C-alpha cells in the first residue's frame with residue numbers, strides 16, 4: 184500500500200457518507216445527471232479568505248483566476264477579494280463580468296496586440312513582462328488616446344534566492360530582469376503612462392513559512408531599491424503569492440499566520456504603498472472534490488484495479504502529469520464510507536487508453552463495487568481547465584457550486 188496525501192481539514196473528520204456543502208455526494212451526482220463531476224464548496228473558500236484577512240490585515244487579496252475560472256465560482260469569490268489577476272484576453276472577459284476594471288491586473292508573457300488593446304480600453308492594469316511589451320502598450324495607448332495603466336513585473340536577481348526556493352537570478356520569460364527594471368519604470372513615467380507599481384512573483388506551492396518570509400523580505404528590499412532607482416514610490420507592490428496546499432503524504436500546511444506576522448513588521452515605513460498578495464490554489468484547491476464512479480473492478484496478476492469513469496482528461500494533476508517529477512497520490516476516498524478502514528489495496532485508474540491515467544496508485548480503500556463513487560480531493564484548483572478535456576473524446580465533467588448557506 185502506498186500513502187496518500189492528507190484530507191483537507193473540512194473533510195478529514197467526516198465519517199460515513201461524504202457530504203460537500205452539507206449535501207451527500209450522491210445527491211450532487213444526481214443533480215449533475217452523470218458522473219464525473221466537480222463540486223466546489225464556497226464555504227471553504229470563504230473560510231480561507233477569512234483566515235487570510237486575519238493574518239494579513241494590511242494587505243490586499245487578489246485571486247489568480249487561472250487556478251479555477253469557473254464562472255459561478257468566480258462570481259462567488261469576486262466580492263470576497265480585492266482584485267483579480269488574469270493572464271489572457273479570455274480571462275479578461277471573465278474577470279470583467281465579476282469585478283471592475285480597476286481591480287484587475289493582467290500578467291503573462293506574450294500578450295498580443297489585441298489583448299493589450301482590450302486591456303487598455305477596459306482600464307485594466309498591465310503587468311508588463313518586457314521592454315517590448317511596454318513599447319507596444321504605450322503605442323497602443325497613444326493610438327487609442329487612453330493612458331495605459333502599467334506595472335512592471337520584475338524577475339528578481341540572485342539575492343532573492345532563499346531557503347531552497349528557486350526564484351530569480353536566472354533567465355526567465357517572466358518579468359524584466361531586476362537590473363533593467365529601474366530604467367524601464369523611468370521610461371513608463373516619462374511617457375506619461377499611469378505607473379501602477381511592481382509585480383514580483385515568488386513562485387508556487389510553497390509550504391515552508393520560513394522560505395516565504397525570507398522571499399518576501401528580499402522582495403521588499405528589491406522594491407525599495409527599484410523605487411530609489413526610479414525616483415518614484417510604487418503605488419502598489421504585488422508580492423506574488425506562492426502559498427501552497429498539502430497534496431501528498433508528509434506535506435504540512437503552510438503557517439500563514441507566521442508569514443503574516445513577519446510581513447507586517449516589514450511593511451513599516453511603506454506608508455504610500457499598498458501591498459497585494461495574489462493567490463490561486465490556496466484559496467480554492469481544498470474546496471473542490473472530483474467525484475467519479477467505478478465502472479469495472481478487475482484483477483490482474485495480483486493487483487486489483489478500480490476502473491472509474493473519470494481520469495486525467497479532467498484531473499490531470501491528480502494523475503501526476505501536471506508538473507510533478509515523481510507520481511504521488513492525492514487524497515481519495517470511497518464516498519459512501521469516509522473514515523472507513525482500508526479493506527484492500529487498489530489502483531484507481533481512468534478510462535483513457537494510456538497507462539498515465541491513474542488517479543490512485545496502490546491506495547488503501549474500503550471495499551468498493553461497480554457503481555460506487557470515488558472522491559478525489561484537492562480538486563478545486565488546476566482541475567477542469569488544466570486538463571486535456573478533448574483527449575479521447577469523453578464528455579466534460581459537470582462543475583457544481585455549493586453556495587454558502
Ligand SMILES: *Cc1c(COP(=O)(O)O)cnc(C)c1O
Nearest residue numbers: 247250387388424425462463464
Ligand atoms: C499562476 C499564478 C498565480 C497563482 O499561483 P498559485 O500557485 O495557484 O497560487 C499567481 N500569480 C501569477 C503571476 C501566476 O502566474
